[in-house]
Amino acid sequence: MAATPALSEPMGQQEPLLIEPQTSLVWLLRARDPVQGLIYDAQCRVLALYEAVLSRKTVWEEAQKSMGEEMETLFDRLIFDNHDANSSHLLLLITHQVREEFYRLEKRFNIQFNGNCIYALSHYLIHRSRQAQSTMSNEKSRQLEDFLAQKYPLLYRFCEEILSALALKLDIEPRRIDLLLLVLWLQKNGAISQQQVTRAVILAHGYATASSIANVANRLLKSQLFESFDMPLDVTPEAIANQVMAWIESHALASGLVILVDMGSLNAIHSHFNRRLSTPMAIINNVSTGMAMYVGERVLQGDMLEDIVREIGNDLAVEHQLYYPQTDKPRAILTTCATGLGGGGESVGAVKSQHS
Numbered sequence: 442m443a444a445t446p447a448l449s450e451p452m453g454q455q456e457p458l459l460i461e462p463q464t465s466l467v468w469l470l471r472a473r474d475p476v477q478g479l480i481y482d483a484q485c486r487v488l489a490l491y492e493a494v495l496s497r498k499t500v501w502e503e504a505q506k507s508m509g510e511e512m513e514t515l516f517d518r519l520i521f522d523n524h525d526a527n528s529s530h531l532l533l534l535i536t537h538q539v540r541e542e543f544y545r546l547e548k549r550f551n552i553q554f555n556g557n558c559i560y561a562l563s564h565y566l567i568h569r570s571r572q573a574q575s576t577m578s579n580e581k582s583r584q585l586e587d588f589l590a591q592k593y594p595l596l597y598r599f600c601e602e603i604l605s606a607l608a609l610k611l612d613i614e615p616r617r618i619d620l621l622l623l624v625l626w627l628q629k630n631g632a633i634s635q636q637q638v639t640r641a642v643i644l645a646h647g648y649a650t651a652s653s654i655a656n657v658a659n660r661l662l663k664s665q666l667f668e669s670f671d672m673p674l675d676v677t678p679e680a681i682a683n684q685v686m687a688w689i690e691s692h693a694l695a696s697g698l699v700i701l702v703d704m705g706s707l708n709a710i711h712s713h714f715n716r717r718l719s720t721p722m723a724i725i726n727n728v729s730t731g732m733a734m735y736v737g738e739r740v741l742q743g744d745m746l747e748d749i750v751r752e753i754g755n756d757l758a759v760e761h762q763l764y765y766p767q768t769d770k771p772r773a774i775l776t777t778c779a780t781g782l783g784g785g786g787e788s789v790g791a792v793k794s795q796h797s
């Protein structure tokens with residue numbers, strides 16, 4: 442809003458603007474706001490570097506380093522070379538929204554960034570909101586997006602989520618190139634730590650079987666690690682797979698997914714997933730509270746998914762004991778006769794007569 446002058450606002454003294462048939466929209470935008478030229482040039486150079494990778498003129502490591510330098514130069518220029526007083530209030534608002542979303546998603550993704558990322562993204566968005574639709578190659582952007590999503594799955598999901606949230610709060614339309622630049626920037630020098638995350642899901646038949654086990658395990662582990670899905674008895678594996686996939690779509694899977702199920706029939710739900718997972722997945726049957734605690738402790742300790750699956754059978758061996766009922770025999774008095782002439786029997790008869 443601050444960048445658009447009112448109709449009644451007097452125009453300042455500006456040099457005449459010559460428009461010719463070959464004049465491009467990008468040139469016109471630069472005449473109005475030179476910052477748009479900085480952003481557009483950086484976007485073009487990033488795509489050109491990736492095109493060099495595709496054509497085998499350079500390797501990804503060298504191109505990534507150059508891309509990071511391009512992003513660093515762009516954000517430095519946006520922060521230090523622009524002092525627009527009209528945008529100061531808008532910058533404060535955007536920075537506040539960016540900070541809120543960063544803090545919220547950092548906890549969810551177990552990933553942490555330094556404060557410079559918040560400030561840099563805020564400056565980018567305030568100028569990006571004035572930018573016209575890009576005329577760059579959508580095909581190149583799509584190829585780079587697919588590459589980054591495979592190479593940095595956790596970081597890609599984080600950037601995707603934060604831009605989607607900010608698009609709603611700031612009323613801006615998210616673009617693919619914004620996502621690509623943010624991933625490259627955070628990958629270069631934004632991340633302080635990026636902890637691998639193994640997600641855990643419990644699937645069980647019944648009204649509250651899975652949720653009860655997950656609730657107990659999460660409380661004892663003091664971590665909201667397990668997600669639960671309670672299933673009707675007549676539910677199909679395909680329907681359950683759709684629910685799990687919907688959950689996966691909204692949660693980052695960095696190092697793997699472990700699914701604990703109550704019956705072996707659910708072992709085949711992976712065949713109903715509507716897309717391939719980019720991380721390993723393990724399905725373990727005969728779920729119990731003890732199993733959930735075991736898996737949860739191993740995950741929180743950072744153990745590899747392969748080690749957990751390989752060792753769970755031996756560590757959670759089935760224990761059993763069989764007890765037979767015991768009955769107490771009635772008390773008895775044994776009498777004997779040394780002569781062998783029946784004295785013992787007479788003694789028993791005398792005792793019975795006394796108690797009768």
